[in-house]
Amino acid sequence: MEKIIISKNLYAHPLSMNRIILIFSLSLVLAGCSASRQRRLHKNIVTIINSRQFKNQFTGYIVFDPITKDTISNYNSEKYFLPASNTKIFTLYTALQLLADRIPSIKYISQNDTLYVEGTGDPSALHPFFKDSTLLHFLKKAKNIALHLNNFDGNSFGPGWAWEDYDHYYAPERNSLPLYGNVTFISNIDSLRIIPSYFKDSIVFSTAAKKRKLHQNVFYFDSLRKDTLEVPIITYANLTKELLETATHKKIELVSEMPAGKKEVLYGILSDSLYKRMMYESDNFIAEQLLIVSSSTLNDTINSTIARDHILVNQLSNLRQPPRWVDGSGLSRYNLFTPESMMIVLQKMYAELPKDRLFSLFPAGGKKGTLIDLFKGNPKPYVFAKSGSMGNTYCLSGYLLTNSGKTLIFSFMNNHYRQSTNNIKKEMTSIFELLRDTY
Known part of the structure; x- marks a missing residue:
């Protein structure tokens, strides 16, 4: 009945029908203009991609409008690339899906006068950057402490990691209860300072190229060096036990299993503080451990593979x-x-996330993190993205704000080039500015 009334009104007022036809016609024109604009934009981007700078390499990208669901431009977007640290975007998503607002620090069972503890992979415990003492204060209250470290079912290093990176700050070992970031911090600004102090007698003054013995926690430090040296430690159960004993001033027993019963969870620092450190500084250690922590919410046995498989x-x-x-x-x-x-x-x-929080987790072009000197806005940042760099590889994926107020999602991957990465970044900047100014 309602449709009949509307129909009568339309015939009774010819101008209404004319108005509808006019609006429909204008919408077609606008849609055509928008499509034409997108075609021109895509053509201009492809022209840059086909230029000399990108000629002798493998490049792929996609630009997407999350509101209209339109793919603005893409090129090789279905091809596989080596992502480098763009992998951390998947790690961030996994953590956001599986972890609460605060990081689960340990799991524990109190039985009689003994506190049984096992790690979750939390990377913040005693870490000099976070200065979180949650675990320390908790353990100090216990009369007796029993430590279970056999719940990590994984390797210290990831598959495909370069073995010669063992002494580089960006490749610490993975384990169930990392302490001090699984790194020794050595500085000599005013006087020699070692964190953890446990290794104060393991420092050898030397100008050797390597900063640690391959199979031993003996560290080489140039006495003339004035910045802080970060060197990964070799982790093992007795070392974890002794580091905790030194920090808590309590004797700790190693046990092969946890007692039967429901495990409680001790929560530590805010999760976002770890996410930001991972994304801003491209912290590999935090990224690796976040997957392990995520797996602890799914299984008593912890392993990054469990978290990855679950999300996929x-x-x-x-x-x-x-x-x-x-x-x-x-x-x-x-x-x-x-x-x-x-x-x-x-x-x-x-x-899924409020825009303010989401953008706060990503480096901002010209403002913070690994993009502090790149993709600068005037005056505000317009790129919020995670970079990924290694030999012959530069990738960048994230969000781009246009002058018209739109948000675009992009992923831009470059592999197998032999030229300077700065040249790649320069051409990418021209593409991003084109998107910012014309969409």
Whole structure:
């Protein structure tokens, strides 16, 4: 009945029908203009991609409007690329899906007069940057402490990591209860300072190229050096026990298993503080441990593979190009991701998180993190993205704000080039500015 009344009104007032026709015609014109604009924009971007700078390499990208669901431009977006630290975007998404507002620091059971403790992989315990003492204060209250370290079912290093990086700050070992970031901090600004002090007698003054013995926690430090040296330690159960004993001033017993019963969880620092450190500084250690912590919410046995498989089978089962995803940091050259898959994960986070919080987790062009000197806005940042760099590789994926007030999602991957990375960044800047100014 309602449709009949509307129909009569239309015939009774010819101008109403004319108005409808006019609006419909204008919408077609506007849609055509928008499509034409997108075609021109895509053509201009492809022209840059086909220029000399990108000629002798493998490049792929996708630019997507999350509101209209339009792909603005793409090129090789379904091809697989080595992502480097763009892998951390998948790690961030995993942590956001599986972890609470605060990081689970340990699991424990109190039985009689003994506190039984096992790690969750929390990377913040006694870390000099975070200065979180949650674990320390908790353990100091216990009469007797029993430490279970056999719940980590993984390797110290990720698959495909370069063995010669063992003494570099960016490649600490992975384990269930990391302490001090699994790194020794050595500085000689006013006087020699070592964190943890446990290793004060393990420092050898030397100008050797390597900063630690391959199979021993003996560290080499140039006495003339004035900045802080960070050197990964070799982790093992007795060392973890002794470091905790030194910090708590309590005797600790190592046990082979936890007693039967429900495990309680001690929560530590705010999760976002770890996410920001991982994303701003591209901290590989935090990335690796976050996947392990995420797995602790799914299983008593912790392993980054558990978290990765869970996310791919559940939240990311719709990816048209499932990644080869082997670690949390992107250190491995075994990782393979497509720009399209990267964009889909970014789109999911954009839909699920408040924009202010989401953008606060990413480096801002010209303002903070690894992008502090790149993609500068005038006066405000317009790029919020995670970079990924290693030999012959530079990738950048994230969010771009246009002058018209729109947000675009992009993933831009460059592999196998032999030229300067600065040249790649310069050409990418011209593409991003084109998107910012014309969309």
